[in-house]
Amino acid sequence: MPDVLRQIGTIARALDSISNREFKQLALNKGQYLYLVRICERPGVITDHLAAQLQVDRTTAARAVQKLVMQGLVEKRAATQNRKNKELFPTAAGLKRYVTIHRENVYSNQVALTELTSTEAAQLSQLLTKVSHQVTADWEKVQQGQTRPY
Amino acid sequence: MPDVLRQIGTIARALDSISNREFKQLALNKGQYLYLVRICERPGVITDHLAAQLQVDRTTAARAVQKLVMQGLVEKRAATQNRKNKELFPTAAGLKRYVTIHRENVYSNQVALTELTSTEAAQLSQLLTKVSHQVTADWEKVQQGQTRPY
DNA sequence: ATCGTTTTGCTGTATTTACAACAAAATAAC
DNA sequence: GTTATTTTGTTGTAAATACAGCAAAACGAT
Numbered sequence: 001m002p003d004v005l006r007q008i009g010t011i012a013r014a015l016d017s018i019s020n021r022e023f024k025q026l027a028l029n030k031g032q033y034l035y036l037v038r039i040c041e042r043p044g045v046i047t048d049h050l051a052a053q054l055q056v057d058r059t060t061a062a063r064a065v066q067k068l069v070m071q072g073l074v075e076k077r078a079a080t081q082n083r084k085n086k087e088l089f090p091t092a093a094g095l096k097r098y099v100t101i102h103r104e105n106v107y108s109n110q111v112a113l114t115e116l117t118s119t120e121a122a123q124l125s126q127l128l129t130k131v132s133h134q135v136t137a138d139w140e141k142v143q144q145g146q147t148r149p150y
Numbered sequence: 151m152p153d154v155l156r157q158i159g160t161i162a163r164a165l166d167s168i169s170n171r172e173f174k175q176l177a178l179n180k181g182q183y184l185y186l187v188r189i190c191e192r193p194g195v196i197t198d199h200l201a202a203q204l205q206v207d208r209t210t211a212a213r214a215v216q217k218l219v220m221q222g223l224v225e226k227r228a229a230t231q232n233r234k235n236k237e238l239f240p241t242a243a244g245l246k247r248y249v250t251i252h253r254e255n256v257y258s259n260q261v262a263l264t265e266l267t268s269t270e271a272a273q274l275s276q277l278l279t280k281v282s283h284q285v286t287a288d289w290e291k292v293q294q295g296q297t298r299p300y
Numbered sequence: 301a302t303c304g305t306t307t308t309g310c311t312g313t314a315t316t317t318a319c320a321a322c323a324a325a326a327t328a329a330c
Numbered sequence: 331g332t333t334a335t336t337t338t339g340t341t342g343t344a345a346a347t348a349c350a351g352c353a354a355a356a357c358g359a360t
Contacts, residue, residue: 001268002275005165005259009184011282012162014205014289015155020348021292030316030348034159048338055164057318062339064316084325084338107300109155111288115280118151124277125152130265131274132161138261139164142171150257170318180318180346198308207348212309214346234308234355 004131015108022104026097027071033101035064036090039074040098044087046079055139073097154281165258172254176247177221183251185214186240189224190248194237196229205289223247 016031023033038050051061065088068074073094079085090098113121138148166181173183188200201211215238218224223244229235240248263271288298 001259001263002271003255003259004262004271004275004278005255007275007278007282008158008162009165010203010205011278011285012158014285015159017205017207017348018285018289018292018298022298029314032316046338053160055160055167058338059319059340060317066340067316082326086339104298104300105153105155107298108285108288109151109153111284111298112154112281113151114284116277120277121152121154123273124281125154125157127266127270127274127277128154128157128161131262132157134261134264135161135164135168135258138258139168142168148168148172148254148257148261150254167318179344182346196308208308209310209349210347216310217346232356236309 008131011112015112018108019101019104023101026100028097029067031064032068035061036068036073036094036097037101037105039065039068039088040090040095043089046085046087050088055136068094158281161262165262168258169251169254173251176250178247179217181214182218185211186218186223186244186248187251187255189215189218189238190240190245193239196235196237200238205286218244 019033020030026033028036034054035050038053039045047062047065048058050065051058054061065074065076069076073091075089075091076086077089079087113124116124141148169183170180176183178186184204185200188203189195197212197215198208200215201208204211215224215226219226223241225239225241226236227239229237263274266274291298
């Protein structure tokens, strides 16, 4: 059984480091690009759903969003038929940043897949989807306090 | 061209969160397990090589190691024919923790690959290795201050 | 051998990240 | 309809993470 965990971990760290470095030019601090991208792609999303999508802590996502709001890149609006939820929308400035971020992400993805044929790339994606399902399921178990048998 | 970056990112975050939660039982804080494992597997390694392997910042690795030393899980020894380098070795207590960590990692890997046949798993690993090469190359470019064309 | 460059370790500083715990609103159970 | 549970937002606190910059040792070029 080959080890894929470490490979995934190191690739992810390298990609994240690259993005964080490059987005300093956009005056974005560490991790901020993740949230901004998702808000631009799903305007109206609430913070907790964002956190679940990204698999980060609720409060981490909340504070990242708070910062984006302070920087004028994201807006919080009270949901129309709900007094509790605050929906998130990008501002014009936020959308402008998004264009660059998206272009960078596409480029990084391209680089990552350079040595793969298009069928290999498709297969990689398929396999990762399966892996993702399993891992997400376990992460939810652990979040709920369950212990895994190892 | 499928997006594999996000998949890799979310899988990595989930796996890391799981490990961090579970290793609180071993009195290990966030990220510490990463360094301890590598030191146990390559005794005598120096901090900077550790950082390069894990693709994290030099100082991040240095401080994580420092903490492991304070906790009595790792030892720093002056290299025999070198006054500058400090080689890292696990203590008995560190090795004991390593056994559990390794078992957990193997389990997580097993879970991740549950839905894959053994040939699929092998192929996934192969494809990830190719991806890793490309991404690492770009990460080094960016670290050296080069700008990528996107 | 000498000088410039790289490697390695370290500290200061700012920031993100995660956990715990709370309150208020919404939803579910009965 | 009332009560219990879940969802959502927020704050306090502790810790990791990353960048900049410094000094000392090692290495390379000449």
